Amino acid sequence: MVVFDKPHALIDVPLHYCPGCTHGIIHRLVAEVIDELGIEGKTIGIAPVGCSVMAYNYFNCDMIEAAHGRAPAVATGVKRADPENHIVFTYQGDGDLASIGMAETVHAAARNENITVIFINNAIYGMTGGQMAPTSLPGQVTQTSPYGRDTKHCGFPIKVCEMLSELEGPEYLERVTVNSVKNIRTAKKAIKKAFQNQIDGKGFSLVEVISSCPTNWGMTPQAALKWIDDKMIPYYPLGVYKDRSAEKEAE
Amino acid sequence: MAKLTFKTDNCKGCGLCVDACPKKLLRLAQDKINKKGHHPAEITDQEQCVGCASCAMMCPDCIIKVER
Numbered sequence: 001m002v003v004f005d006k007p008h009a010l011i012d013v014p015l016h017y018c019p020g021c022t023h024g025i026i027h028r029l030v031a032e033v034i035d036e037l038g039i040e041g042k043t044i045g046i047a048p049v050g051c052s053v054m055a056y057n058y059f060n061c062d063m064i065e066a067a068h069g070r071a072p073a074v075a076t077g078v079k080r081a082d083p084e085n086h087i088v089f090t091y092q093g094d095g096d097l098a099s100i101g102m103a104e105t106v107h108a109a110a111r112n113e114n115i116t117v118i119f120i121n122n123a124i125y126g127m128t129g130g131q132m133a134p135t136s137l138p139g140q141v142t143q144t145s146p147y148g149r150d151t152k153h154c155g156f157p158i159k160v161c162e163m164l165s166e167l168e169g170p171e172y173l174e175r176v177t178v179n180s181v182k183n184i185r186t187a188k189k190a191i192k193k194a195f196q197n198q199i200d201g202k203g204f205s206l207v208e209v210i211s212s213c214p215t216n217w218g219m220t221p222q223a224a225l226k227w228i229d230d231k232m233i234p235y236y237p238l239g240v241y242k243d244r245s246a247e248k249e250a251e
Numbered sequence: 252m253a254k255l256t257f258k259t260d261n262c263k264g265c266g267l268c269v270d271a272c273p274k275k276l277l278r279l280a281q282d283k284i285n286k287k288g289h290h291p292a293e294i295t296d297q298e299q300c301v302g303c304a305s306c307a308m309m310c311p312d313c314i315i316k317v318e319r
Contacts, residue, residue: 005317006316014260014261014312019263019264025311181308185308214265225267
């Protein structure tokens with residue numbers, strides 16, 4: 001009996017990501033959820049600009065490549081054109097979603113657009129070579145902050161889940177990570193719920209996944225996973241930030 | 252008995268599966284090099300494997316198939 005194999009929604013080609021990059025794990029979780037919900041034939045994914053720009057080579061469903069940061073806007077169009085027959089998800093990094101695409105993200109959330117957003121937060125610009133991102137931690141050394149991020153000069157990191165949870169619009173916001181088997185299981189539950197919310201017509205669901213970037217953090221893959229525990233999670237606490245259905249039920 | 256199958260040529264030798272194995276049965280084969288030029292992951296003692304699939308869960312490149 002096969003206990004574990006590559007999901008059908010993930011094409012059997014080698015991924016271009018660096019060794020130990022957790023993008024591969026998150027791709028697999030999304031693909032597993034698509035398989036389990038049986039929605040491969042009607043899912044449309046929106047790829048971002050960033051390391052995962054070539055996500056359309058890896059998912060077996062239809063994919064669209066959006067301009068930098070505009071994935072939620074493209075997703076809005078696709079979803080509104082045929083809301084009954086399509087499941088739309090975006091897969092975006094922190095430079096894409098939290099920097100150039102901030103307006104699209106906030107307004108899609110405020111409109112409670114019925115889409116699923118997978119947000120990969122690795123606190124750095126990966127594809128362009130490790131520059132400081134809007135999510136880089138205070139004091140974090142990057143290519144453009146060689147003495148550490150100085151909050152007097154560069155401001156503070158943006159906590160996307162906390163910020164969006166202040167809006168009335170979004171249905172579901174959760175922050176998870178994938179640095180251990182236990183956390184991967186939690187992350188999969190969150191991603192599944194985000195897709196299920198869309199199928200049930202509940203509205204905007206965003207799952208923020210704390211990811212690692214061993215190459216640009218300048219660490220081994222093992223040290224990068226530990227750095228998530230030691231540095232990232234204290235600044236970006238895991239958990240559910242908004243779940244309107246659960247709140248309604250509690251009332 | 253559980254059985255692990257590795258797509259060795261897709262392995263990038265990151266070693267996350269090695270750390271994930273609760274029974275410490277995996278290693279990076281220092282005497283082998285795959286197409287990509289990495290030391291691929293391999294299992295040392297197939298008999299001891301219980302098929303928990305922790306290694307496959309951690310593998311970013313989905314190269315491990317677990318059968319039980």
